[in-house]
Amino acid sequence: MNLIDFSGDAFIVAFTLYCVAFIMYALAVMGRRFRKRDPEAHLAKWGKIAFVTTTIGLIGHLLYFFTRWAGSGHVPVSNMYEFMSFLSMAIMIAFLVLYFIYKKSLLGLFALPLAILIMAYAAVFPQQVQPLIPSLQSYWLGIHVTLAALGDAFFAVGFIAGLMHLLRTVNFSGTDKGSRREQRWLELVMFAIVVLIGFILSVYSFRAAGYQAEFNQTLVDPKTENSTIVKVEYNMPPLVAPYQSETESMQSFLGMKSPLMEAPSWMHGVNAGRKLNTVVWSLITGLILYGLLRLILRKPLAKVIQPALHRLDPDDLDEISYRAIAIGFPVFTLGGLIFAMIWAEIAWGRFWGWDPKEVWALITWLFYSVYLHLRLSRGWQGKYSSWLSVIGFIVVMFTLVGVNLIIAGLHSYAGTD
Template sequence: MNTESLMTISNQSLCVAFIFLLVAIVPVALSVTTKNKRTKRLGMSLTIAALLLQLTYFALRWLAIGHAPVSNMYEFMTFFGIMLLASALLLYQLYKQIVVVLFSIPFSLIIMGFGGVFTRDASPLIPALQSNWLSIHVITVAFSSAILSIAFATGIIYLLRTLDVETQTVHTRSLEFVMYCLVVLIGFISSSMFFSFTSEEKLIQFENREQEVENAAYIMPALIVNQDAVLVDSGQSIGVIEISNMLDAKKSNTILWAFLIGTALYLIIRMLTRKKIIQLLKPLTKKVNSTVMDEISYRAVVVGFPLFSLGGLLFAMIWAHLAWGRFWGWDPKEVWALVTWLFYAAFLHLRTSQGWEGKRTAWMSIIGFGLIVFNQVFVNLVIAGLHSYA
């Protein structure tokens, strides 16, 4: 079987898995609220089948391109989503809490959907990436991040179960803000896919910070551009807001569209249901044992933290030494990996020595997930550094 055929089957496997997971949400949710064994079997069967298809995608893509498919944003985020689903199924076997699977499926879909925004092309590895330590480092980071993300899911479940979502408190407002952020992310994914299918790419020319002429390809309508930006084809000025050439206007434009569409989607949900999102999700946690959720959050960090220590620090340092001749260089990605590691170290210290449990554990799990997302997404895309190629 040739490379093209392997890539085609690989991509098709991932698409079918995505559909299976979307469908699985319904029977899994029904099994949580009704304890119906048939819907539970159907939901779990679809979820397991989706995982097997995802692993098929990963194996075939690896075989087709000749190296582990974790070298760009699409591949990394897809693998991250796969490992999140696998971790949820593993924890289900240990704790038999199907509600964890229910909340993990949407997070996995969002992560993989975000990855789908970026190019799916498999390009040859640059010299710095041509090392087996790349695969070891990135796969370990993705797996540990997925396990730590389970703590995020169970933290949200714990808060939904224990909080009175009908009242206005710091906890309920903060949790609703977390839901809003997730909706904004969904808005970004939806808008990116919509414009990629319906809009033609526009090439915009401007002077960058070095006062050199540079071109930027816009898929989304250009609301934010750099100063004196013009269309390459016609030379006409474009954009609504002009910003300094010291800033990346294209990325700012993308963030603005994500905010606008995500906020619109959030407001539509609120207007149609006349409820906050946490009020809509609260019924799914009525039969949840909050103590078990707190325990799963803690156990997920206990397992994920040492794996992150290996993948995010030790293996990363070995790879950095082989690729760039130094173990540590204060690259933005390295700094934020250290910040994330220190945060989870503090998490475990406060849990074991200070007795931080319940809501404190839940919120630290949510904040930790925020650091992971910031490190894996924002640092890669916005902050210039050695990891910007990802």
């Protein structure tokens, strides 16, 4: 077995152990609720077992990272599979750092599902080791990407603690305008998480079914007006076909034998139609999954989760969220901006080029700058601070995922296939 195969097995082991640890955290919380004698001891016992399992999973994740590095000859952060895998590993590292500081095992109840989702999302992309394009053949790649991802990971833990704070403090029995507004916005966040789960489920479902469709798309160079025909492959039923394309082959799905619409002309790039199709399927699957959950639970998802957090101190969660972001901000500043600009100068001959990923990295940095300013200078704490931490991580996820799915740019090399 070569190192690349071993790294793939280590990835699967880490993913499995994270799933087991999450189940243990869930059982610890559920058992505490139904245990009449010493429920806190029950939570502490199973929380420690879950923590140990998480640590072993992280060791497996580190094995994946270093063996893939050794097998490929470069830091494994050069495409979406490698980057998202590293991000999930960084989230677990950030979680463990904050755990050692605050000893709040229930953070794992939210940190682990986030890491698991990101690992599952990573596995959607091609996993083969790819040769680096010239602009990536620099040690600045590892410095820039790993530090940016580590900063994002601490932002993720800040989001987790902020979301837990909101779930703990929002008044679901309140009927006043303010309470209803908080309930709606919090439920919208839960819906967004379900949409991400729906995306992963839809991709894996159609992949397991072996679905495939092919189109011949005509691309016109706006400068020379020369046209070329390229083949575009879909692994999900094409609700949206590529712009200016003809169907070469398409499997029927629920009686649908042709695409419902064509991608708009303003969406540039050979993969634009396929990306839009993926977004549409994610929303459809997320809506169906969310509807089923609401039908089964008969309550808003946030309201269902709230009882599990009633013993947590909201002030502790607020403090953890702030500390995580305070740690992540300088790390992200170095990796996401300063070292990124140095690498851009080396790779493309300019420090800044208004590429979509660069712009959204700057927006992320500015948002968290505002967060820290309002927190330290204006005294924004509690719910205000928590909402900002949640919104901030939504900006982070759009920078990492949305830009690749919706906007084409120099960073689109990152494995959007």
